[in-house]
Amino acid sequence: MKRDPDASSAVRVRGLSKAYGKRLAVDGLDLEVGYGEVFALLGPNGAGKTTTIEILEGHRKRDSGEVRVLDADPGQAGRAWRSKIGVVLQDASDSGMLTVAETVRMFARCYGRSRPPDEVLELVGLGDKVNSKVRTLSGGQRRRLDVALGIVGMPELVFLDEPTTGFDPEARRQFWDLIRRLSSDGATILLTTHYLEEAAALADRVAVLADGKIVAVDSPSKLVQHVNSAATVQWMEGETMQTVHTDCPTQVIRQRSTDGAELAELTVTRPTLEDAYLQLIGWA
Numbered sequence: 001m002k003r004d005p006d007a008s009s010a011v012r013v014r015g016l017s018k019a020y021g022k023r024l025a026v027d028g029l030d031l032e033v034g035y036g037e038v039f040a041l042l043g044p045n046g047a048g049k050t051t052t053i054e055i056l057e058g059h060r061k062r063d064s065g066e067v068r069v070l071d072a073d074p075g076q077a078g079r080a081w082r083s084k085i086g087v088v089l090q091d092a093s094d095s096g097m098l099t100v101a102e103t104v105r106m107f108a109r110c111y112g113r114s115r116p117p118d119e120v121l122e123l124v125g126l127g128d129k130v131n132s133k134v135r136t137l138s139g140g141q142r143r144r145l146d147v148a149l150g151i152v153g154m155p156e157l158v159f160l161d162e163p164t165t166g167f168d169p170e171a172r173r174q175f176w177d178l179i180r181r182l183s184s185d186g187a188t189i190l191l192t193t194h195y196l197e198e199a200a201a202l203a204d205r206v207a208v209l210a211d212g213k214i215v216a217v218d219s220p221s222k223l224v225q226h227v228n229s230a231a232t233v234q235w236m237e238g239e240t241m242q243t244v245h246t247d248c249p250t251q252v253i254r255q256r257s258t259d260g261a262e263l264a265e266l267t268v269t270r271p272t273l274e275d276a277y278l279q280l281i282g283w284a
């Protein structure tokens with residue numbers, strides 16, 4: 001994949017702000033996404049994720065700040081730049097009368113280079129729907145088609161805004177495999193999601209946004225450690241659930257089970273990215 005050797009990051013944002021009327025949706029945001037990274041933007045409804053992504057895609061004007069995406073200003077970049085970007089919008093356009101294959105072929109023609117449409121449809125799990133009219137697809141299948149349209153141009157950088165909303169669990173796992181494959185092929189991926197386990201499974205780093213500001217950026221495991229690394233050990237004694245928060249769960253279990261007896265209904269749980277996220281946005 002051809003890259004500007006002087007550009008250190010695929011995405012570089014400094015002091016980005018955007019208001020809608022009096023409402024400041026993005027408030028002095030700084031963000032850096034390295035080439036080849038899978039980066040997740042997390043945050044509650046209205047935090048400013050879509051606004052940020054749309055500015056990075058060149059679909060929305062910013063009020064202030066510096067933005068470089070693949071070493072260009074998205075507000076001014078032309079067709080050559082656009083062909084290196086893959087976009088999966090939250091509300092995709094409706095090409096209901098076309099078939100699935102026709103829709104992907106139509107998009108493929110817009111790019112200088114593209115993946116074979118049949119291959120893309122296999123990749124997103126729509127191999128058996130090529131001749132179906134788009135309007136007959138289920139919500140989750142249509143979302144898969146959105147993803148197909150976002151990646152058919154072999155983009156260097158893929159923006160995915162809530163890509164797996166409406167996916168069943170199996171489709172979500174298939175999508176994760178697809179993202180890993182795109183990533184191992186060298187693509188940079190910036191996604192938003194409300195599924196914390198999705199971010200934990202996929203992202204090299206996550207940024208947590210609240211009220212248009214970044215409250216934390218790190219790898220999922222480091223974010224969890226920063227916020228709370230203690231494990232929770234629970235077991236039943238008679239009718240009572242015993243709970244111990246500890247950094248040394250093995251020791252706790254040994255102490256409580258000196259004669260080697262089973263501790264009833266024993267569980268050891270670690271904080272998840274979701275626990276860390278809820279603390280970071282002040283909901284826990």
Ligand SMILES: Nc1ncnc2c1ncn2[C@@H]1O[C@H](COP(=O)(O)OP(=O)(O)OP(=O)(O)O)[C@@H](O)[C@H]1O
Binds near residue numbers: 043049
């Ligand atoms: N076109 C618009 N006109 C006016 N206000 C808008 C517009 N788009 C977004 N907003 C407001 O800007 C704020 C940020 O919205 P945005 O869609 O960027 O958040 P988000 O983090 O993507 O939310 P969600 O998780 O619900 O998709 C919200 O308060 C929203 O109401």
